[in-house]
Amino acid sequence: MTTDSTHNSPANEQQLRDEMVRHLIETRAARSPRVVDAFRKVPRHLVAPGVEMAKSYDAEAALITKTDDTGVDISSVSAPRIQAVQIEQADVQPGMNVLEIGSGGVNAAYLTELVGDHGRVVTVDIDPDVTRRAKDFLKEMGYRNVTVLTADGGSGAVDFHPFDRIIVTVQAADIPTPWVHQLNTGGRLVVPLRMRGMTRTIAFVRDDHRLISDGFELCGFVPMQGSGENRMHVAVIHDAEGEEIGLRLDGHPQPDAKALAAALAMPRQAAWSGVMLAGDESNEHLDLWLTTALDNLPLMAAKPAARRRGLVASASPLGIPTLVDGDSFAYRTVRRTADPDRFELGALGHGPRGQQVTERLVAEIQTWHREHRGDRAHIEVYPAGTPDDQLPAGRVIDRLHSRVTISWP
Ligand SMILES: C[S@@+](CC[C@H](N)C(=O)[O-])C[C@H]1O[C@@H](n2cnc3c(N)ncnc32)[C@H](O)[C@@H]1O
Incomplete structure (x- = not known):
């Protein structure tokens, strides 16, 4: 059949895949020809039969299959x-x-x-439920060299290691030791790692007992369950229905x-950085x-209605970095300039020492x-327990299995 008059016709299906691939190339998400070919080939709509085909090929849309x-x-x-x-x-x-x-x-x-073969x-x-669906789909595709296991991936897959590549597709707050041990030296671990509230998919290369980053990008993923479960807590500072504001x-x-809720009710203080x-x-x-x-920079999560009502000036699903100091806080923001394509970075603060905290945040923007x-x-x-003097200078995030460091040239 070559017509695309019906929604499920092969022509329509291929067009949707081509359109998706065009977007992946334009956004530089897919760059190598072999990756492009794979995305052009796999009929991803078959994995979610109840979902409208076009949604399966929307390059930016995740298909939620379970909610707790x-x-x-x-x-x-x-x-x-x-x-x-x-x-x-x-x-x-x-190979x-x-x-x-x-x-x-x-994936x-x-x-x-x-x-390949x-x-x-x-x-x-x-x-x-997930592995059953994955198995059915991969069988339908006719692949012989893929194994689907139902297990807690925090332990890796001990019967199948060593791996050249490990790709984690769930948000992790830690790097469990088996992931490092089951990876060949020089192998790559790609993981959506949450560091102080924000998640970035990071490509790491194994160098003996440590992992070294080779590129990262902000992203969102569902949180890990099982042995690696580590969810964030939210401290609510404004709880009016539909307008909640919290700190993650x-x-x-x-x-x-309580003190921060009182601070929010106080007049807003501003400081601007001159940084565009x-x-x-x-x-x-x-x-x-x-x-x-x-040190103390959680992320502010505000409902859009809180922003519309002017309670806060910024909101983002990823959260807004917010400096907390006792009874006062300040969050980063931008303001328009005369040039419609340039925004000035600054901070807005509240509380008895709102101005001081605001200026501290702006000073770091300038640095x-x-x-x-x-x-x-x-x-x-680095493995947990690595002494401080063997770590690079910068921020250290301590987790159960690992010490994650962020350092700057
Ligand atoms: C974003 S989905 C994976 C998407 C998938 N890779 C694809 O083809 O698009 C994240 C999955 O991680 C699973 N998950 C959560 N914690 C896990 C764990 N400890 N070990 C293995 N899987 C886990 C969830 O059940 C969920 O199905």
Whole structure:
């Protein structure tokens, strides 16, 4: 059949895939021809039969497949763009032995295309519903060299190691030791690692007992379950229905939420940095600098209605870095300039010492601009227990299994 008059016709299906691939190339998510070919080939709509076909091929859309009792999404088929980013980060070559942690079927299919007939893919998920669906899909695709396991991926896949590549497709707060031990030296681990509230998919290269970053990008993933479960806590500072404002804590000290609620009701203080950002420029490196330099910087999560009502001036699903100092706080923001494509970075604060905290945050924005704009941080992972004097200078994030360091050139 060649007509595209029916929604499910092969012509329509291929057009949707081509359109998705065009977006992946334009956004530079897919760069190598082999990755592009894999995305052009796999019929990803078959993994989610109930979903409208066009949605399956929307490059930016994740398909949520499970939500827990508290309303948190815990399983999905990841958006094509983030799958492509991670696969490029992993640099998968023919003949490799690859472990995927967090299954869904589609990503494992791309990986299987990339390792070819002489390679192997093992994909592990903690949820039997997910592995059942992944198995059915991969069988339908006719792949022989992919193994689907139902297990806690925090232990890796001991019967199948060593791996050339490990790709984690669930948000992790720590790097469990088996992931390092089961990776060949020089092998790559790609993982959405949450560091002080924000998650970045990071490509690490194993160098003996440590991991060294080779590129990262902000992203969102469902949180890990099982042995690696480590969810963030929210300290609510404004709880009016539909307008909630909270601080997401990820190893940050518990704030005095009552004092901060009182601070929010006080007049807003502002300080401006003179540092400009282009309209399409991301804050991600600035935010990584701020989290390196400032001790108590949780993320403010505000409902859009709170912003519309003017309670806060900034809101983002990723959270806004917010400096807390006792009874006062300040968050980073931008204001328009005469040039419609340039925004000035600054901070807004509240509380008895709001002005002081605001100026402290602005001073770090200026330091970033003066000393680190254009730099890329190095992120490294060392085993827990590594003495401080063997770590690079910078921020250290201590987890159960690892010490994650963020350092700047
Ligand atoms: C974003 S989905 C994976 C998407 C998938 N890779 C795809 O093809 O698009 C994340 C998955 O991680 C799984 N997961 C959560 N914790 C896990 C754990 N400890 N071990 C293995 N899988 C886990 C969830 O059940 C969920 O299915």
